[in-house]
Amino acid sequence: MYSDDQRVVITGVGLAAPNASSLSEFREKLINGISEIEEVDLRYFGKAPAGTCRFEETRYRKKKENKKGTRAGCIGVYCSHEALRDAGLEPGSYARDRIGVYVGLTEHGTVETENEIYNIKGYGYDVSYWTHHHNPRTVLNNPAGEITMSLGITGPHYSIGAACAAGNASLIQGVQMLRLGEVDMAIAGGLSESTGSFGIFASFKSQGALADADDPRQACKPFDVNRNGIVVSEGGCIYILETLTRARTRNARIYGEIVGYAMNSDAKDPVLPFWERQVQCMQLALDRAAMTTTDIDLISTHATGTRQGDNEECRAIRSLFADSPQTYVNNTKSIIGHAMGAAGVLELAGNLGSFEDGLVHPTINVTELDPACALDNLVINEAVQSRGIGTILNNSFGMMGINSVLIVRKNIL
């Protein structure tokens, strides 16, 4: 058992998703299954469905800073300020050198590098026209660093590179640093600017893993028999993490406690997932939370809409949760696409509202459920009113065989 000084709770959430710029708006859109995925036209690549965020970019910093920085930094600054505001905090509420900023990224620098090569093409590839902003924009700590500069935070900041498990991994880092007493507050979450890179779309396409549909809102269809791949989205979601002691001292609103987490590696294949290791990862998180499968009310799946990825995760869940058919299962990517480094944290945030209203938002775009994905209590196409959600298990997996699981509990026991 951890002491209250080592128990970590979520007290604020700020986000930018393709269909929302606040947690309440996000929740409403998810419950109603409203997707705002659109067709975009990418340099060299052409048209593809994608998720683009529409938040007020100059709410918290000048246009000049947005031009100088990166898209991920811009999203991160917005989400961080929103999260602090949501938590009822200001940067000065804690000693500025006792706040840590941990940002999960799937990749970073791809967009900026592509843009610069395109820029110097206009000057006959003369590299004297290569921007001096390239290095500060592409160092891997860039988005976290932009957040510290905007908020005046002088504690540690860095990125967690963990493919599409990065969002969960950043929250785990925040929990660990709080427990170690390295910081008094963690600003942790995930960001993605991947829609700015034609190469990311082209690589998924070459891999046979990019979604395609006449209606872009219907392109991402996890668990459907006709699913055909990933919809790339940009996005961000930043959490304020505090110890239970400090949150209680300031009478903070608490969304829930991070009671369990786990990460492991498939050690098998660069891109193909592996259900047995996913089972081990979920089991480890349950063990750390001192829970069994029947204690989990809702599983927020990672499923991206690829044939094998969805199959593997469903096999893992079916295997581990065989004795817990009442556990609800849903999927958020069907509505917002795959926000890469922000995916896990956005998907968890989208489900936090179920602690209050008991509603489980649906996996949309399931026209014909794949029998391999027909899990017992899978919520498809329409939201379900449960008798109450008290625990969420949040899966997030990624390339190079990285797996991550978070368990969040509503009640502070």
Add this chain to the structure above:
Amino acid sequence: MTRDDIKDLILEIIEDIDDEADFDDLDPDKPLRDQLDLDSMDFLDIVMELRKRHQLQIPEEDYPHLATLNSCTAYLEPLLKEA
């Protein structure tokens, strides 16, 4: 380019960098960075824009000439005489 043209060019470049830049009380003999919200990277943007717009390759040792609006204009005048 005349001296006035060059001044306008510099102010236009700064405005592109920061559309909120306020030139009303700008003293042409005081360093630009002391009066405007410009950091070292923004300053290099001015150098890059001069390169892009007028193919000027300003050597690093000449950067101090770009400190104030007047010194900048004086430095650029012969370079942009034909522009």
